[in-house]
Amino acid sequence: MQKLKILMVDDHPIIIEGYMNVLMATKAEDQELSIDTANNCDMAEIMINRAAKDVHYDLCFFDISLPPSQDGKYTSGEDLAKLAKSMLPDSKIIILTMFNESFRIHNIIREINPDGFLIKSDLTSMELADAFQHILKSPPYYSSTVHNYVKQTLTSEIYVDDINRKILYLLSQGIKTKSLLDHISLSMSAIEKRKKQLKLLFSVEDGKDETLLAMAKEKGFI
Incomplete structure (x- = not known):
């Protein structure tokens, strides 16, 4: 058995x-x-x-x-x-x-x-x-x-690592960018750089965090 x-x-x-x-x-x-x-x-x-x-x-x-x-x-x-x-x-x-x-x-x-x-x-x-x-x-x-x-062969592969997913999650929970330092072991400049990369990744044209979160949620990352 x-x-x-x-x-x-x-x-x-x-x-x-x-x-x-x-x-x-x-x-x-x-x-x-x-x-x-x-x-x-x-x-x-x-x-x-x-x-x-x-x-x-x-x-x-x-x-x-x-x-x-x-x-x-x-x-x-x-x-x-x-x-x-x-x-x-x-x-x-x-x-x-x-x-x-x-x-x-x-x-x-x-x-x-x-x-x-x-x-x-x-x-x-x-x-x-x-x-x-x-x-x-x-x-x-x-x-x-x-x-x-x-x-399928994709022209570009979107990859969101653990840290970026945590940034998205924390932002979605109302955590302000300046407070992310309390949750993520990165410098503020590194966090800001990752946020910019995420906005490029999800084609956020207006630069707003709210739009980033909406796009990330739509694609299933939140």
Whole structure:
């Protein structure tokens, strides 16, 4: 009997219930599934740290859009996926998201290199079942939208690193630029330079932070 321990993280309980029902109904006869769930970053962090000390998860499913942790350390499923890769190096990481912009997809692949990457609008019950078995045996598995974007040659690849994502998150929480020094170990000139780069990256023509945040949110970075 193949006993598989799974973590599913999504802030919509009905979606998690759907995933669980599909996997339980389509698992192989010799597979036994034990599934833990979390609906926010704080709960997921606790479960990942606990698993690192006990029985590791075989697979971890992460939605990208999640309520951030109370301390602001983890702001998305991307952050949790990185934590899981560090704490649970033998676990297979699967990303599920509504975001389907090409640069967002490439950014996730570059930062996380997940074993599975599924766009929710691509998913059917059968594809989720097939993806699950494929990832167990021969990762990676990309749903059709991800696969098509990966094949494309982009003229420019947008890449937002951890520090830039933290700047965007803090600004979105109302933190003023001058106060970013309290949260980020950079000089003010370095922070200002990164903000200018972000505005160029997101084609912010009016130079306003509000426009930057609106564009970043639209593209799924906040």
